[in-house]
Amino acid sequence: MASASGSAAGGARRYILGVDLGGTNIVVGAMRSDGGEQHAMRSIPTRPELGADGVVERIVGLLEEVIAATMAATGATRSDFLGVGIGSPGPLDREKGLVIVTPNLGWKDFPLRDRVAAGVRLPATLDNDANCATLGEWWIGAARGAQQVVGITIGTGIGGGLILNGKLYHGANDVAGEIGHATIDSTGRRCGCGNYGCLEAYASGPAIAERAREALAGGETSIMPAMVGGDVAKITAATVYGAAKQGDELAGHVVRDTARFLGTGVANLLNIFNPEVVVLAGGVTQAGDELFEPLRAEVRRRAFKPAVDICRIVPGELEGNAGVVGAVATFAQQHGLA
Amino acid sequence: MASASGSAAGGARRYILGVDLGGTNIVVGAMRSDGGEQHAMRSIPTRPELGADGVVERIVGLLEEVIAATMAATGATRSDFLGVGIGSPGPLDREKGLVIVTPNLGWKDFPLRDRVAAGVRLPATLDNDANCATLGEWWIGAARGAQQVVGITIGTGIGGGLILNGKLYHGANDVAGEIGHATIDSTGRRCGCGNYGCLEAYASGPAIAERAREALAGGETSIMPAMVGGDVAKITAATVYGAAKQGDELAGHVVRDTARFLGTGVANLLNIFNPEVVVLAGGVTQAGDELFEPLRAEVRRRAFKPAVDICRIVPGELEGNAGVVGAVATFAQQHGLA
Numbered sequence: 001m002a003s004a005s006g007s008a009a010g011g012a013r014r015y016i017l018g019v020d021l022g023g024t025n026i027v028v029g030a031m032r033s034d035g036g037e038q039h040a041m042r043s044i045p046t047r048p049e050l051g052a053d054g055v056v057e058r059i060v061g062l063l064e065e066v067i068a069a070t071m072a073a074t075g076a077t078r079s080d081f082l083g084v085g086i087g088s089p090g091p092l093d094r095e096k097g098l099v100i101v102t103p104n105l106g107w108k109d110f111p112l113r114d115r116v117a118a119g120v121r122l123p124a125t126l127d128n129d130a131n132c133a134t135l136g137e138w139w140i141g142a143a144r145g146a147q148q149v150v151g152i153t154i155g156t157g158i159g160g161g162l163i164l165n166g167k168l169y170h171g172a173n174d175v176a177g178e179i180g181h182a183t184i185d186s187t188g189r190r191c192g193c194g195n196y197g198c199l200e201a202y203a204s205g206p207a208i209a210e211r212a213r214e215a216l217a218g219g220e221t222s223i224m225p226a227m228v229g230g231d232v233a234k235i236t237a238a239t240v241y242g243a244a245k246q247g248d249e250l251a252g253h254v255v256r257d258t259a260r261f262l263g264t265g266v267a268n269l270l271n272i273f274n275p276e277v278v279v280l281a282g283g284v285t286q287a288g289d290e291l292f293e294p295l296r297a298e299v300r301r302r303a304f305k306p307a308v309d310i311c312r313i314v315p316g317e318l319e320g321n322a323g324v325v326g327a328v329a330t331f332a333q334q335h336g337l338a
Numbered sequence: 339m340a341s342a343s344g345s346a347a348g349g350a351r352r353y354i355l356g357v358d359l360g361g362t363n364i365v366v367g368a369m370r371s372d373g374g375e376q377h378a379m380r381s382i383p384t385r386p387e388l389g390a391d392g393v394v395e396r397i398v399g400l401l402e403e404v405i406a407a408t409m410a411a412t413g414a415t416r417s418d419f420l421g422v423g424i425g426s427p428g429p430l431d432r433e434k435g436l437v438i439v440t441p442n443l444g445w446k447d448f449p450l451r452d453r454v455a456a457g458v459r460l461p462a463t464l465d466n467d468a469n470c471a472t473l474g475e476w477w478i479g480a481a482r483g484a485q486q487v488v489g490i491t492i493g494t495g496i497g498g499g500l501i502l503n504g505k506l507y508h509g510a511n512d513v514a515g516e517i518g519h520a521t522i523d524s525t526g527r528r529c530g531c532g533n534y535g536c537l538e539a540y541a542s543g544p545a546i547a548e549r550a551r552e553a554l555a556g557g558e559t560s561i562m563p564a565m566v567g568g569d570v571a572k573i574t575a576a577t578v579y580g581a582a583k584q585g586d587e588l589a590g591h592v593v594r595d596t597a598r599f600l601g602t603g604v605a606n607l608l609n610i611f612n613p614e615v616v617v618l619a620g621g622v623t624q625a626g627d628e629l630f631e632p633l634r635a636e637v638r639r640r641a642f643k644p645a646v647d648i649c650r651i652v653p654g655e656l657e658g659n660a661g662v663v664g665a666v667a668t669f670a671q672q673h674g675l676a
Binding site for chain 1: 429438485486498500502503507508509510511512513514515516517519520521522523524525531533535598599602605606607608609610611612613614639640642644645648649
């Protein structure tokens with residue numbers, strides 16, 4: 001095990017820790033600094049009711065567990081761990097390492113980065129979860145090797161990350177990439193952000209489920225109500241994708257509408273950014289070609305041909321650990337390792 | 339005149355030539371390489387009917403005239419001219435220096451950059467006119483000193499340029515910045531590009547005039563018909579701005595609608611790019627606060643507060659020579675001088 005002997009000398013393997021902080025769970029893991037291996041992925045409930053100090057304690061405790069497990073598995077020593085990348089819901093002040101506001105955790109201007117760094121005695125970086133997800137796909141996922149990447153993560157909301165000239169782009173004060181809140185229909189659906197016609201109001205997970213319920217209210221037959229035991233409130237985007245794959249016509253219609261909305265948003269991004277790759281990650285990857293084919297067709301209809309010709313539109317490749325991988329990738333990039 | 343003695347030694351003044359190629363006119367001028375002075379701005383008709391070779395001859399002839407006039411005015415010698423920046427309608431292949439297509443000139447894959455460089459025996463660069471306009475405003479205009487800039491030029495069409503981290507951003511194959519063809523209303527007005535609901539279909543010069551004519555067709559009173567001698571086909575965006583400034587209610591309504599459309603587009607750009615400055619250039623700068631105030635209000639309603647708080651939305655400062663200044667700026671930036 002010479003290559004993991006713990007020496008700081010050239011050629012020794014080094015490790016970076018990643019923290020994916022969510023309102024429900026904290027996921028932590030370690031990766032080799034070249035992205036080559038993942039170790040000791042662990043998840044525990046966040047327990048926001050403990051307050052910021054309590055959550056930091058849980059993060060640091062889990063990091064120590066992962067460090068110990070990685071050392072046991074690889075023969076690494078503590079000095080082989082370079083630092084910790086932290087992915088957190090935004091908005092953030094990345095330079096100061098602050099979480100400015102998190103509705104799910106109830107924090108305000110909390111110095112998360114420095115508190116974690118002090119707890120585990122390693123340098124740390126902080127970036128928002130959507131940026132992390134995009135950089136993870138660029139580092140070892142579906143956008144490997146590209147210089148210009150748009151990442152779109154579809155879940156409860158729609159988050160985005162931009163990689164321009166091979167680097168995460170943050171804008172003037174870390175707001176850049178709020179792709180979910182670009183207007184596609186200025187007089188359209190009300191969005192949770194207070195605006196009208198945002199992409200998120202049409203194509204987030206809850207918006208997809210809501211449009212399915214609206215369609216069902218028209219009285220058309222569908223297998224979806226049976227899939228959720230008759231309680232249509234339980235329909236999720238996954239229900240819609242599953243029904244569409246089984247040939248359910250109404251679900252298929254909702255998926256094609258989703259593709260049209262997403263295609264409009266993606267076409268805008270092609271005309272503005274001219275990326276080589278657009279990666280769509282999150283639950284949407286389950287929808288498969290039923291969604292991706294009409295989405296690509298809508299983009300071809302709406303965007304400039306040279307921008308369409310150069311761009312791949314693909315589902316994300318990273319599995320459940322995407323958040324941790326992305327957090328590790330942001331640390332690696334900020335330290336010139338990725 | 340020691341400082342312009344023509345020596346190539348340190349401290350001597352150097353000059354960059356700029357070419358603004360349009361379908362109607364060719365404008366050429368010289369600037370000091372630090373952006374400090376403009377010399378010998380000259381304009382001649384393009385005369386596209388002469389073909390690409392004929393137009394290149396006219397460009398080179400005008401460059402020689404400007405070089406001679408600048409030498410006479412400053413005491414510079416030929417070796418004090420570093421090169422030529424060329425701004426041209428797109429789409430372009432910037433790396434190869436090709437004009438891929440220009441509907442106005444009828445060219446296809448024409449090696450404009452190298453033909454001009456050979457004609458005038460100086461290195462040359464090529465970039466599209468909207469990028470040039472944005473970089474000019476960044477170099478010596480309304481966006482001086484900013485790292486993240488969105489430039490929007492409103493004329494017959496709506497062009498855009500992006501400066502990210504202090505550099506013009508071109509995307510994967512030079513399409514980036516097509517802000518006029520971002521959708522703000524996916525089922526809205528038909529755009530000349532074939533798509534529906536593009537910003538350009540609402541807020542370009544001709545679209546503003548068209549909306550004014552539509553409003554007049556409703557029979558409301560307005561001073562606009564009298565301003566164009568009764569021929570409403572002659573109404574332009576400038577007519578609308580002028581009437582609004584004189585208190586014409588219908589024109590004021592058209593300007594406020596324009597502000598709302600532009601505000602939607604600009605808000606999207608704030609949420610996606612998070613720029614420090616948005617510069618609106620072209621005829622729109624004549625509209626003044628009648629347009630800019632409601633435009634800023636619409637952006638405040640639609641974009642995230644931190645992105646709004648950090649961003650100035652301002653009219654361009656460069657006058658009629660903006661195209662030449664921008665072309666000089668692109669040469670300067672590509673040669674590490676800006």
